[in-house]
Amino acid sequence: MSDSHNQxxxxxxxxxxxxxVGFRPFIYNLAREIGLTGTVANTSVGVLIEIQxxxxxxxxxxxxxxxxxxxxxTITSIKEEPIPxxxxxxxxxxxxxxxxxxxxxxxxxxxxxxxCRNELFDPSNRRYGxxxxxxxxxxxxxxxxxxxxxxRPYTSMKHFPLCVDCQxxxxxxxxxxxxxxPNACPVCGPHVWLSDDKGHALDSKDSVKLAIDLLSGGKxxxxxxxxxxxxxVDAKNDAAxxxxxxxxxxxxxxxxxxxxxxDKAIRYCELDEKEVQTLDSxxxxxLLAGQKKGTDLAVNIAPGSDxxxxxxxxxxxxxxxxxxxxxxxxxxxxxFSEEPICIDNDEAVERLSGMVxxxxxxxxxxxxxxxxxxxxxxxxxxxxxxxxxxxAPRPVxxxxxxxxxLAVGAELKNTVALSKDEKVFLSQHIGDLxxxxxxxxxxxxxxxxxxxxxxxxxxxxxxLHPEYLSTKWAKEQTLSLLGVQHHHAxxxxxxxxxxxxxPVIGIIMDGTGFGTxxxxxxxxxxxxxxxxxxxxxxxxxxxLPGGEAAIKAxxxxxxxxxxxxxxxxxxxxxxxxxxxxxxxxxxIDKRINSPFTSSxxxxxxxxxxxxxxxxxxxxxxxxxxxxxxxxxxxxxxDRTAFDITQPENHYxxxxxxxxxxxxxxxxxxxxxxxxxxxxxxSLITTFVKMTNRLSxxxxxxxxxxxxxxxxxxxxxxxxxxxxxxxxxxxxTHKQVPxxxxxxALGQVAVGRNFLEN
Ligand code: ZN
Ligand code: ZN
Ligand code: FE
Numbered sequence: 001m002s003d004s005h006n007q008x009x010x011x012x013x014x015x016x017x018x019x020x021v022g023f024r025p026f027i028y029n030l031a032r033e034i035g036l037t038g039t040v041a042n043t044s045v046g047v048l049i050e051i052q053x054x055x056x057x058x059x060x061x062x063x064x065x066x067x068x069x070x071x072x073x074t075i076t077s078i079k080e081e082p083i084p085x086x087x088x089x090x091x092x093x094x095x096x097x098x099x100x101x102x103x104x105x106x107x108x109x110x111x112x113x114x115x116c117r118n119e120l121f122d123p124s125n126r127r128y129g130x131x132x133x134x135x136x137x138x139x140x141x142x143x144x145x146x147x148x149x150x151x152r153p154y155t156s157m158k159h160f161p162l163c164v165d166c167q168x169x170x171x172x173x174x175x176x177x178x179x180x181x182p183n184a185c186p187v188c189g190p191h192v193w194l195s196d197d198k199g200h201a202l203d204s205k206d207s208v209k210l211a212i213d214l215l216s217g218g219k220x221x222x223x224x225x226x227x228x229x230x231x232x233v234d235a236k237n238d239a240a241x242x243x244x245x246x247x248x249x250x251x252x253x254x255x256x257x258x259x260x261x262x263d264k265a266i267r268y269c270e271l272d273e274k275e276v277q278t279l280d281s282x283x284x285x286x287l288l289a290g291q292k293k294g295t296d297l298a299v300n301i302a303p304g305s306d307x308x309x310x311x312x313x314x315x316x317x318x319x320x321x322x323x324x325x326x327x328x329x330x331x332x333x334x335x336f337s338e339e340p341i342c343i344d345n346d347e348a349v350e351r352l353s354g355m356v357x358x359x360x361x362x363x364x365x366x367x368x369x370x371x372x373x374x375x376x377x378x379x380x381x382x383x384x385x386x387x388x389x390x391x392a393p394r395p396v397x398x399x400x401x402x403x404x405x406l407a408v409g410a411e412l413k414n415t416v417a418l419s420k421d422e423k424v425f426l427s428q429h430i431g432d433l434x435x436x437x438x439x440x441x442x443x444x445x446x447x448x449x450x451x452x453x454x455x456x457x458x459x460x461x462x463x464l465h466p467e468y469l470s471t472k473w474a475k476e477q478t479l480s481l482l483g484v485q486h487h488h489a490x491x492x493x494x495x496x497x498x499x500x501x502x503p504v505i506g507i508i509m510d511g512t513g514f515g516t517x518x519x520x521x522x523x524x525x526x527x528x529x530x531x532x533x534x535x536x537x538x539x540x541x542x543x544l545p546g547g548e549a550a551i552k553a554x555x556x557x558x559x560x561x562x563x564x565x566x567x568x569x570x571x572x573x574x575x576x577x578x579x580x581x582x583x584x585x586x587x588i589d590k591r592i593n594s595p596f597t598s599s600x601x602x603x604x605x606x607x608x609x610x611x612x613x614x615x616x617x618x619x620x621x622x623x624x625x626x627x628x629x630x631x632x633x634x635x636x637x638d639r640t641a642f643d644i645t646q647p648e649n650h651y652x653x654x655x656x657x658x659x660x661x662x663x664x665x666x667x668x669x670x671x672x673x674x675x676x677x678x679x680x681x682s683l684i685t686t687f688v689k690m691t692n693r694l695s696x697x698x699x700x701x702x703x704x705x706x707x708x709x710x711x712x713x714x715x716x717x718x719x720x721x722x723x724x725x726x727x728x729x730x731x732t733h734k735q736v737p738x739x740x741x742x743x744a745l746g747q748v749a750v751g752r753n754f755l756e757n
Contacts, residue, residue, distance in 0.1 A: 004471075007052050007053060007054070007085040008053070008054070008055050008058060008082065008085060009038070009050060009051065009052040009082070009083050009084060009086065010050070010052075010058055010062075010063070010080055010081065010082055010083065010521075011048070011049070011050050011051075011081050011082075011083050012047075012048070012049040012050075012051065012062070012078055012079065012080050012434060013045060013046050013047070013048055013049075013077075013078070013079040013206075014046050014047040014048075014065075014075055014077070014078050014079075015045075015046040015047075015075070015076050015077045015078075015446070016046075016073065016074045016075045016076035016077065016105070017072065017103065017105040017107055017394065018046060018073050018074075018075065018105075018280055019047065019150075019251060019358075020106065020141070020150045020179070021040050021070050021072035021073045021107050021136065021137075022070040022072065022073075022135075022136030022137055022176075022178070022179075022180070023047055023069070024040050024041075024042065024047070024093050024173065024178070024179070025136065025173050025174065025175065025176075025178040025179075026069065026073075027040045027047070027049055027065070028040060028066075028092075028093050028174065029174060030061060030064055030065065030068070031051060031061065031091040032091055032502075034053070034057050034060055034061050034064075034325075034690070034734055035053060035055050035057060035086050036051050036052060036053040036057055036058070036061055036091060036301075036433070036543075036638075037051075037052045037053065037088045037089060037090055037091050038050040038051040038052050038088070038091050039091070039092055039093070039094050039416050040091075040092075040093055040094065041093070045382045046719075050083065052085055052086070052088065054203060056653035059546075059668070061413045062080065065078070066243060070136065070137055071110070071137050071138075071282050072107045072108075072110060072114070072136075072138075072141075072282070072347075074105075075407060076393070076397060076410070077110050077493065078698075080416070081393075082736075084128070085576070088459060090208075093173045093357075104425075105394075105395065105409060105453075106141060106142055106145060106148075106150055106393060106452055106453075107141045107394070107669075108141060108142050108144070108283070108389070108390050108391055108392060108393065108394050109139070109140045109141050109142055109143050109226050109227065109370065109389055109390065110137075110138055110139070110141070110252075110282040110283065110284075110314075110390060111138060111281075111282050111283070111284040111312070111314035111315075111390070112134070112138050112314060112315060112316050112319060113135060113137045113138035113282075114135070114320055114376055115135065115137070116133045116134060116135055116137075116138055116316070116320060119133060119341045120133050120316050120319060120320070121323070125152070126165070126185060127162040127186065127549060129188045129208075129320065129544075130184075130189070130190050130316070131191075131208065131315070131316045131317040131320055131362070132184045132189050132190050132191075132317075132362070132364065132708070133184075133185075133316045134175045134180060134183065134184070134316075135177045135180050135183070136176060136177060136178060136179065136180040137176070138282070139180070139182045140182050140226055140364070140563060141182075142366055142368060142370065142393055142428075143226060143366050143367060143368050143369070143370050144157060144181075144182060144225050144364070144365070144366070144367055144390065145155040145367060145368070145452060146367050147451060147452065148451070148452050148454070150181060150340045152181045155182065155367075155369050156364055156365035156366070157181060157184070157364065157492075157557040158189060159363075159716040160184055160189050160364075161188065162183065162184075162188055163185060163187045163188035165185065165187070166183050166184065166185050166187075166188055166189075167294050169183060170183050171576065171596070174614050175291045177580070182200065182364075185417050188600045188659075188716065189316050189361065189364075190363045190364035191358060191362055191363065192207050192208065192317065192361065192362045193207050193212055193360075193362075193598060194207040194211055194214075194358055194359070194360055194361075195359045195361060196357075196358060196359075197353055197354070197356060197357055197358065197359075198349065198353055199345075199346075199349035199353065199359060202358075202416035206659060208320050208321065208360075209324075210319070210323065211223075211321060211358070211360045212324050212326060214323055214358055215233065215234050215326055215329065216234060216326060217322070218233070218237050218239060218243075219233070219240070219241060219357040219358055219528060219549075220233050220235060220240065220244055220247060220355070220356045220357050220358075220434070221233070221333050221356060221357065221358050221359070221360055221509050222342075222352050222355075222356040222358070222359045222360070223317070223321075223331075223359075223360045224345070224348070224349055224359075224360065224361050224362050224366075225315055225318070225368075226314070226315050226318070226370070226389065227341065227343070227366060227368075227369055227370030227371060227372075227388070227389045227428075228282075228333065228334065228340075228341030228342055228343045228366060228369045228370065228371065228442075229242060229333075229334035229341065229342040229343065229348050229352070229754060230331045230332060230333065230334055231247075231248065231330075231331075231332050231333075231334045231355070231356060232258075232321075232329045232330060232331050232596050233327055233330045233331075234326060234328075234329065234330075235297055235298055235301060235328040235330045236296050236298055236328065237297055237298055238298045238300060240298075241255070241298040241300050241301060242300055242363065244330060244332070245300065247354075247355040247356070248332065248355065250332075251618055252303055252304070252619060252622070253618065253619035253622075254301065254302030254303075254305050254308070254309060254620040255301050255309075255330045255332050256286045256309035256310070256311065256330070256331055256332055256372065256374075257297075257301065257308060257309065257310045257311070257328055257329065257330060257331065257612065258310070258311050258313060258318060258322070258326065258328070258329045258330075258331040259310055259311075259312065259322075259328045260313065260322040260323075260327040260328070261312065261549050262276060262279065262280060262312070262329050264328060265279055265310055265312065265382070266449070267292070267295060267308055268291065268292055268295050268308060268310060268328070269287075269289040269290060269291060269292060269308055270289065270290040270291075270292060270298060270352065271289055272377075272590075273491055274377055274380070274382060275287055275289055275377055275382075278375060278377075278382050279310070279311065279312050280312065281390075282390065283373060283390030283391055284311055284312055284314035284390055285311060285372065285374060285384075285389075285390055285391075286309045286310065286311045286372050286373065286374045286375070286419075287310055287311065287374075287375055287376070287377075288307050288308070288309050288374065288375070288376040288385070289307065289308060289310060289377075290306060290307060290308075291305070291306055291308040297328065299558055300391070301330065302322055304626060305625075305626075305629065306629050307629075309374065311331070311372065314390075315408045316408055317360075317362075326597065327393075328357075331372075333371055333372070334348065334351075334557040335351075339424050339431065339435050339437050339438065340430070340431050340437050340438050340441045341369050341371050343366040343369045344366070345361050345363075345371040345520040355619070357636075357670045359452045362752075363556060366422070368444075368445070368448060369428075369441065370388050370389040370392065370428040370429075371386065371388045371389060371428065371429045372386075372388065372389055373386055373387055373389050373390050373391055373429075374386040375586040375714070376711070378713050378716050378717060379716065379717050379720050381732075381734055383732075383733060383734055383737075383738070384430045384733075384735070384736060384737050384741075385711060385737055385739065385741075386413070386430070387415070387426065387428075387735075387736060387737055387741060388428040388429040389428065389608060391451075392428035392429075393425050393426070393427065393428070393449065393453075393613060394425035394428070395424055395432075395499055396423070396424045396426060396496070396735050396736065396745055397422055397423060397424075398419075398422045398424060398496060398499075398749070399422070399499045399501075400421070400422060401421045402419065402421075402752040402755075402756060403419075403458050403459070403752060403755045403756070404418065404419055404420050404424070404455050404456060404457045404458055405417075405418070405419045405457055405458070405459050405460075405461060405747075405748045405751040405752055405755075406418050406446065406450075406455075406459070406461070406757065407419075407460075407462075407743075407744040407745070407747030407748045407751060408442075408446070408460065408461070408462050408463075408471070408473065408474050408477070408744070408747070409430075409462045409468060409470055409713065409740070409741075409743050409744040409747070410463050410465075410468060410470065410486060410489075410513075410740040410743045411432065411433050411434065411463070411465065411468040411469065411740070411741045412433075412434075412737055412740055413429065413431070413432070413737070413741045413742075414429075414432065414433050414438070414442060414470060414508070414740070414741075415427045415428070415429060415430055415432060415469075415741050415742075415744050415745050416430065416442065416445060416446055416449070417454075417744035417745055417747065417748050418446070418449045418450060418453065418455045418457060419748045419752070420453060420454075420455045424496075424714060424745055424748050425453055425455075425496050426564050426736060426744060426745055427445045427447055427449060427744075428445070428529070429741060430442050430445060432466065433469040433470055433569075439473075441467050442469075442470065442473070443473070456689070457479060457497065458480070459479060459480050459481070459482055459751050459754070459755055460473075460474045460477055460479050460481050460482070461474075461481075461482045461483075461747035461748065461750065461751040462474035462478070462481065462482075462483055462484070462747070463483070463484065463485045463486055463743070463744060463747075464485050464486065464511070464514045464516070465485065465486065465512065465514035466514075467551060471483075480620070480753050482750070482751050484746070484747050484750045485513070485514070485515065485533075486510075486513025486514055486521070486743070486745070487506070487508040487510060487513050487517055487521055487522075487524045487706075487707070487752065488526065488528065488532075488533050489527060489743045489744075489746035489747045489750065490506070490508045490510065490513075490614060490706035490707050490742070491504070491506035491508060491526050491528065491533065491704055491706060491746065492529075492745075492747070492750045493508070493733070493736060493743060493744075493745040493746030493747075493749070493751040494704035494705065494706040494731055494732065494733055494738075494742075494746070494747035495529065495530065495704055495731070495746075496530075496734055496745055496746060496748070496749035498704070498732065498733065499733040500529075500702065500731060501529070502529065502700075502702065503527065503529045503698070503700055504525040504527075504528070504529065504700060504702045504703060504704050504731070505525065505526075505527055505536070505691055505694050505695065505700050505702070505703045505704075506524070506525070506527070506528070506533070506699070506703075506704045506705075506706065507524075507525055507687060507691065507703060507704070507706075507719070508524045508525075508526060508705075508706050508707045509521070509523055509524075509594065509600040509601075509705075509707040509709035509710055509715075510522040510599065510600060510601060510706075510707035510708050510709060510710075511551075511599055511600075511601035511602075511621075511707075511708050512526070512597065512599055512601070514524055515535075515598075516535075518595065519541060519595065519596045519598075520595050520596065520597035520598070520599060521538065521597070521598050521599070522533075522539075522546070522597055522598055522599030522601060522602065523538055523539030523598045523599055523600035523601055523603060523653070523708075524537070524538050524539075524707075525537035525538065525651070525691070525694060527692055527694060527698055527700065527751075528753070530749050530751055530753035531757065532748050534650075535650050536650055536694050536697075536698075536715065537644075537650055537651035537652070537653060537690050537694065538598040538604055538650065538651075538652065539598045539599070539600055539652075539653045540598065540652050540653060540655050540656075541596040541597060541598045542557070542560055542561055542596065542597060542598075542602065542603075542606075542655070543560045543564070543588045543591070543594045543595075543596055543600060544560065544594060544595055544596070544597050544599075545557070545559070545584045545587045545588050545594045545647075546587060546593055547593050547594065547595055548582075548595060550602070550605075550618060551602070551605070553603035553615065553617075554606060554608060554609040554613075554614060554615060554616070554617060554623045555575055555576075555579060555609045555615035555616070556584055557605050557606040558575060558606040558607075558610045559576070559579075559581055559584050559585070559588075560584075560588055560606070560721035561603075561606045561659055562610075562659065563585060563588060563611075564655075564656070564659075565655070565656045566659075571663045571667075573610065573614065573663065573666060574666070575609055575610050575612070575615060579615075585603070594655045598692065600603060600709045601621065601624065601708065601709055603655065604621075604622060604623070604624035604627065604709065604712075605623050607627070607662065607679050608623040608624055608626070608627035609623055610662060610663075610666065610675075611627065611662070611666065611672055611675040611679070612666075612672045612675070613624060613627045613630070613672065613678065614624055614627075621708075621711075624709075624712065625712075627672075627676050627678065627679075628680070628712050628713070628714050628715070629675045630673050630675075630676040631673060631676035631714055631715060632673060632674045633713070634677055635677055635681040635684070635714065635718050636674065636677035636678060636681060637681075638674070638678045638681065639678060639681035639682045639684075639685050640653060640657075640658060640661050640676070640678070640682045640685075641682065641685050641686050641689055642655065642657065642658050642682065642683075642686040643656070643657050643672055644686075644689065644690060644693070651690065651693070651694075653690065654688060658682065662679070665678070674696060680712075680714050680715055680718060681718070683715060684715065684718045684719050685722070686720050687719055687722075687723075688719070688723060688726055690724045690730060691703060691723060691726070692726065694730070701727070701728055701729060702728070702729050702731065703723055703728045703729065703730050703731070704730075704731045704732070705719065705720070705731070705732050705733075705738070706733060706738055706742070706746075707738060708715060708739035708740065710732075710733075710738045711738060711739060721734065
């Protein structure tokens with residue numbers, strides 16, 4: 001290179017997810033292409049680059065580093081400083097000693113990249129048709145890591161010593177597979193095989209081809225994937241889908257689909273550009289999208305639903321399975337209801353034998369299970385409903401550094417979080433802790449995240465509910481504890497991911513959460529911040545006859561609302577036809593296993609059932625979901641504001657008048673669609689009215705929305721719209737779920753504030 005007089009030298013320190021994601025080969029190739037000399041190294045303070053050349057070249061290097069960074073990397077900061085030029089004439093990668101790589105942020109598992117896909121289907125490539133092809137830009141990560149540093153001996157790839165060819169790629173800084181820990185080929189890597197329903201291997205030269213034939217013939221296959229087993233059937237085969245429903249004990253809940261490519265996705269769903277990009281992203285989540293009518297799908301994929309959950313193939317094996325006759329498969333997690341997804345071969349045979357006809361196994365162990373993520377577009381933004389494979393353990397970045405906290409989440413849709421510096425590592429979806437397997441997985445995940453990110457928490461934050469297994473577990477530990485009210489955690493979660501620090505009005509519309517007064521809350525207006533809150537308003541508490549039983553039978557909740565409004569002289573309502581109401585009324589009168597709740601989810605259940613919707617449900621929130629869908633995504637003009645009273649120190653949104661109005665509309669023969677539109681519109685009007693009043697009282701203009709009910713698109717979009725029109729600044733969830741899957745982030749934020757003050 002030219003003599004060092006015209007040369008400038010710069011040192012870049014880059015932080016974020018920049019290690020173990022192909023960053024060094026990227027820098028190496030970029031520097032060489034531009035004609036710069038220098039070095040790149042992984043260090044404990046991040047990726048350290050020294051670069052030397054003309055200032056124009058260095059500028060190009062700097063901007064291209066940001067613009068063209070590898071797909072798995074996330075740059076959170078770049079520090080640039082001038083240093084004296086030296087004599088050198090090459091660019092080199094300085095190899096790092098494993099011990100210094102503590103700042104490594106482990107990447108999530110991501111979908112097959114285009115380069116690897118091309119090689120997979122290229123007959124001249126040595127990995128042609130090899131179902132475990134990957135590179136530094138794609139493949140398994142989080143699910144195969146047992147320990148740090150992120151190096152092959154500490155992953156489940158340790159059983160597969162690299163062959164000479166693979167080793168050469170692994171060692172070559174210019175290669176796409178430089179330091180790709182899961183690198184493998186047919187000679188040295190894992191393989192797939194097919195078995196019968198008992199797990200006995202079938203003799204077949206081409207297992208993938210045979211699997212395709214079996215699926216095409218209507219068989220149910222358990223297919224081992226990236227984060228666990230899927231149960232798969234041909235999604236065009238009514239009988240196969242029906243058998244799968246029976247096998248899984250899931251008679252109505254919609255099944256997720258895997259479609260061959262975007263062309264096929266567009267055939268089944270209405271998709272805009274953002275949705276297409278999301279499907280095609282490296283995270284490859286399940287997207288809930290509007291379902292097209294009159295397609296060739298089996299009738300029982302998503303009965304009664306106007307939405308479909310679809311995803312694209314994300315492992316090489318998926319791509320191979322869908323490269324021939326099959327272009328759409330049901331791909332549902334291999335588990336019963338909310339048990340954790342199955343990951344181990346022997347465990348799969350034990351749990352799934354009898355449910356499936358065949359297994360498609362492989363011998364790359366899954367160390368940590370990870371379910372498919374689920375996202376939806378609402379108010380023009382893609383939002384997570386379940387943040388898992390492809391996203392976890394990518395941290396949520398907070399504005400400031402703080403002490404390390406362990407947050408154990410809630411009970412249903414549990415996730416846990418561990419924080420370090422400014423990062424909050426939210427776990428993958430763990431599931432409903434009511435069942436033992438999920439609880440085991442919960443403990444394992446906590447231990448695992450602590451280990452791989454080297455986090456020693458100073459405090460454990462838990463929900464106030466004394467019966468949650470997460471709470472009970474927290475209380476058995478020796479660390480200091482902090483209990484945080486469920487809806488306060490929801491509020492703090494929405495604040496934290498939006499970098500808010502000033503008090504807000506929180507509209508928290510939820511299913512259930514333990515209140516500070518020992519009753520069940522769930523339709524709350526909270527005013528507060530991380531330090532604390534006041535319960536400014538709530539939906540009028542109602543008796544829930546039979547507790548859990550009422551959640552599964554919304555008509556019981558409706559009856560409670562009617563009884564509250566009309567007393568003994570109940571109106572003549574179609575919903576009550578054929579129902580034996582006297583035992584339920586007795587339960588309410590005597591308050592047998594019948595707690596009070598201000599839940600917004602239960603209000604939806606009650607109104608849905610009364611209006612002619614589901615009286616009993618087969619999966620969570622079915623009545624409310626179908627009631628929303630009945631509105632055809634419109635609010636109409638008609639609405640009735642709820643009465644707002646203030647009997648004590650907080651406001652009550654009372655439901656009596658709304659019930660009377662609803663009953664009179666039902667009497668007048670209003671359709672389910674118009675009742676749904678009217679109710680949604682009424683609720684939005686009431687919430688805005690309530691927010692206005694709280695804003696006048698407090699002078700606060702910032703509003704956060706959180707809680708599971710805000711998965712209701714009609715309510716969510718209508719409310720955001722109406723509040724914005726009233727000049728409120730509205731903050732919502734974009735990084736973590738609005739449901740209880742996002743609670744742990746809020747618990748961390750409250751815990752940090754507690755330790756710091
Ligand atoms: Zn790749
Ligand atoms: Zn090899
Ligand atoms: Fe909640």
